Amino acid sequence: MTPADLDRRAELTIWPSHYPAQVAKEYTFATLREALAAAARAIDAENAQPWIITEDGDILSPRWIRANTGSSRLQ
Known part of the structure; x- marks a missing residue:
C-alpha cells in the first residue's frame, strides 16, 4: 500500500461483535x-470488527486496521 492509496475510494463494513x-x-x-x-x-x-475493501480490491482485516490506524499513520 502506498500513500496515494489513502486518497482512493474504499468501502467499510462493520460487523458488531x-x-x-x-x-x-x-x-x-x-x-x-x-x-x-x-x-x-x-x-x-x-x-x-471492521473490514475495508479498497478501490483496488485489497481487503483490510480488523487486525490490519488496528495495527495501522495510529494517528500519525493516517496523515
Whole structure:
C-alpha cells in the first residue's frame, strides 16, 4: 500500500461483535483515509470488527486496521 492509496475510494463494513452477522453496516468513503478513521472509531467505541475493501480490491482485516490506524499513520 502506498500513500496515494489513502486518497482512493474504499468501502467499510462493520460487523458488531455482539450481534448476528445480518446486522452488519456498510459505508462507502471517498478516501481510504476516511474509512480507516471510521473503522478505528468503531473499534474504540463499539468493539466492532471492521473490514475495508479498497478501490483496488485489497481487503483490510480488523487486525490490519488496528495495527495501522495510529494517528500519525493516517496523515
